[in-house]
Amino acid sequence: MTHLRTIEADQRSTGEGEIQAWLAGASRNGTFACSDTVANVPERFAIMWNSNGTGGAFPVYTAISRAPPTAGVANAMPAQIRTIGSIRLEKLINEEKDASQIEDDCILYADASVRDALALIRRFNLSGAQNVVVSEDGILTIQWRKGRLGAMMVFTGDGNVAVSTAAPGKLYSQSPTQFPVTDGIPLGFLMVLKQLLA
Amino acid sequence: MIAAGDEQKTHHFRGKWFGFGPISNDEFLVFAIFEKTKRNGQRLSIGSFERKKLVDATQSIARQTFVTRATFRREVAERGEASKGKFIGISTIRVENVREIISEAWPLSSPRLIRGFGALDLVEEGDFDGHGTIGFLAEAVVPKARELGPLREFLIADLAEKFSEIMPLREGHWGSILSIATGRISTIWRSSTV
Numbered sequence: 241m242t243h244l245r246t247i248e249a250d251q252r253s254t255g256e257g258e259i260q261a262w263l264a265g266a267s268r269n270g271t272f273a274c275s276d277t278v279a280n281v282p283e284r285f286a287i288m289w290n291s292n293g294t295g296g297a298f299p300v301y302t303a304i305s306r307a308p309p310t311a312g313v314a315n316a317m318p319a320q321i322r323t324i325g326s327i328r329l330e331k332l333i334n335e336e337k338d339a340s341q342i343e344d345d346c347i348l349y350a351d352a353s354v355r356d357a358l359a360l361i362r363r364f365n366l367s368g369a370q371n372v373v374v375s376e377d378g379i380l381t382i383q384w385r386k387g388r389l390g391a392m393m394v395f396t397g398d399g400n401v402a403v404s405t406a407a408p409g410k411l412y413s414q415s416p417t418q419f420p421v422t423d424g425i426p427l428g429f430l431m432v433l434k435q436l437l438a
Numbered sequence: 439m440i441a442a443g444d445e446q447k448t449h450h451f452r453g454k455w456f457g458f459g460p461i462s463n464d465e466f467l468v469f470a471i472f473e474k475t476k477r478n479g480q481r482l483s484i485g486s487f488e489r490k491k492l493v494d495a496t497q498s499i500a501r502q503t504f505v506t507r508a509t510f511r512r513e514v515a516e517r518g519e520a521s522k523g524k525f526i527g528i529s530t531i532r533v534e535n536v537r538e539i540i541s542e543a544w545p546l547s548s549p550r551l552i553r554g555f556g557a558l559d560l561v562e563e564g565d566f567d568g569h570g571t572i573g574f575l576a577e578a579v580v581p582k583a584r585e586l587g588p589l590r591e592f593l594i595a596d597l598a599e600k601f602s603e604i605m606p607l608r609e610g611h612w613g614s615i616l617s618i619a620t621g622r623i624s625t626i627w628r629s630s631t632v
Binding site for chain 2 (some may be wrong): 284298349370371373375376377379381383385388392394396398400403406411412413414416417418
């Protein structure tokens, strides 16, 4: 954060024909009526900002085109079009988290679980889940079901996700796998999801 | 949570001469479903159970052989409606199916055989004698509860799948005077021989 100065009035710069001269730097030594205000400016731009507010090497156009993304969010968002179903699932997760009674010492885990889940949902455009549960200790579970077939993803908030599938004669707890959220989802699991959503 | 050996002991608050003793594998357990109970259509879902109650082994169920339909309606359905919404129906499970839910693939770093759930004949003051509970066995939640978190969720999903479809209260084989009397005699006989 840095302090900027807002130009309130400048008699010389309002006259016809003087604007060009002012822009050319003729008025740099003039007196301005200023008031302090506060704005969020990235530090690397702030250091380029002239203290008089009229000069310096602040490259306006460059600054706009290079505006830094919101930390964290952009990294999780791929350059692809989100489906409505995926956005709905994201909304469902947030609603479930808000409605859940999470123990005080597990709130950070719950936040991390939701963050991890949203990152994967956005990356893979996941949608169509039947059940979303956030437990008292902050573990987020997403389940897809169709008849006796099912698939589950469990986020514990430690950067990992555990997945498993169920079918007649095969339980979820029989052969789960776990991997970092930053990795891709195993192809086999994605195929089951595709089958469930077909 | 249920420790090793807990399932073989009685948990009636009045002592071993009361109630119906430890739950056997061939019994059926009844779970009541209310308006606020989360479910997948006609089946239970992973959201139907409270994690804390499963961890504490206080998830209430009724032992169908030892409860009459009228008792269940009065003690469970009507009582529960005050806080859980309108009574919808029941779902049943054979105890053997509860106890056979196991995992041999967790934790991934050092997989071991983990049994998921157990059933206790827990009757506390104010409960009816055919009351019981289900919950996690200690091996499914300790020593590292967080590390076992995903497994716990998979186990709950398996438990939900093993329960029957939701059905009206009038269905199922409810206890009769005869089955309840037989259960009591059997409990007294067992207690006197142990």
